[in-house]
Amino acid sequence: MSHLNDEQVQSLANFKSNIHLPHGGFHTLIVDLCREYQLPFPKVRTVVKASQIDVENKILDADIADLERIVTKQYWVDLIRERLALLAVDNKTPLQDITETELYRQCLESIREMKCSGATQQLQASTIESLNSVYEMSVYKPLKAxxxxxxxxxxLKRELQSMTEEQRTLFCDYPAxxxxxxxxxxxxxxxxxxTVTR
Incomplete structure (x- = not known):
């Protein structure tokens, strides 16, 4: 750090002070950003940390006139949001993701077949298993992340049938x-x- 001038040393100290989030605020910020951008926690955490390092590097390279703006929490958060928005640009809603899967389409076809030709116990059981797999891939795993x-x-329950109405109210911040x-x-x-006919 001896190669830094006094202005840079003070700017780094100011920046670290500005982004200090007490009482678990750093963790809360990441969780809130995960929800807002529908991205997994590890990916958001990586962006948050990388943005902090980038700001610190800019402080070392910036003209003194720019330092006051760069050391603010707002500048850091704006940088994070800009990067997360790029990562989230191709996000689909869980329902979109579900309806585009082949397994989901097979479930719909099985239900149509049961309505027309009658349900068999085996087809009912295999369709329930398939719906559970769709839930696990498109809801459980991304939400858990x-x-x-x-x-x-x-x-969060791994089994679809365990996600009762009461259970779902716990996740009201994740309506999609x-x-x-x-x-x-x-x-x-x-x-x-x-009705099972055979």
């Missing part, structure tokens, strides 16, 4: 994921309501 390191992640879960549960209900 966003909730990584939070208390809420332990309340709960909408997708409800859709899959409705399909399960529709399918199991069919």
């Amino acid at each position: 966003m909730l990584h390191t939070t208390q809420l992640q332990w309340k 994921y709960m909408q997708a879960t409800k859709h899959l549960l409705d399909l399960c209900d529709e399918m199991t309501s069919l």
